[in-house]
Amino acid sequence: MTFAHMNVCYILDGVLILYGIILTILYCRLRMRPSNKASSSHPEKQPTSGGIYEGLTSRTADTYETIKMDKKTIV
Template sequence: MAHATLIAAFLIMCPTGTEAIREMNICFILDGILIVYGVILTVLYCRLRMGPANKTLANPPEKQPTEGGIYAVRVLIVMIKKTFKKALEGKVTA
């Protein structure tokens, strides 16, 4: 008996097929908005990709050479180890 009332309550709360058909207009409007949004993004992306690749400046800034890059820490550790080794041997003074 309890199962029958639960099923009846569930069926009353769920929208019927005609109510779902009436609300499909909202879905069509949202789909149209998404299509327009997709077209705008596609046009902007294509415009970005098809634009001039080389934009040269009148006075381009000079690139500074990197000092060690990602290996700078490793080089520093090796230098410290060598310094400690020389200090233990008595070859380096402070």
């Protein structure tokens, strides 16, 4: 009786391994295939001049500025 259950487990393990191998192969083929779609569907990085980035500048001031305290004012 237990041998019959073991054989079913081996068959199910084989099916799962085969299923995993097939899915892995299909995923790798999908990722390695060169895309034939137009570049507008996946736009590359836009240059900073123009578009939504127009008018943005990088910060030149330091985020953490030191507080200048005179020793005379401390009581």
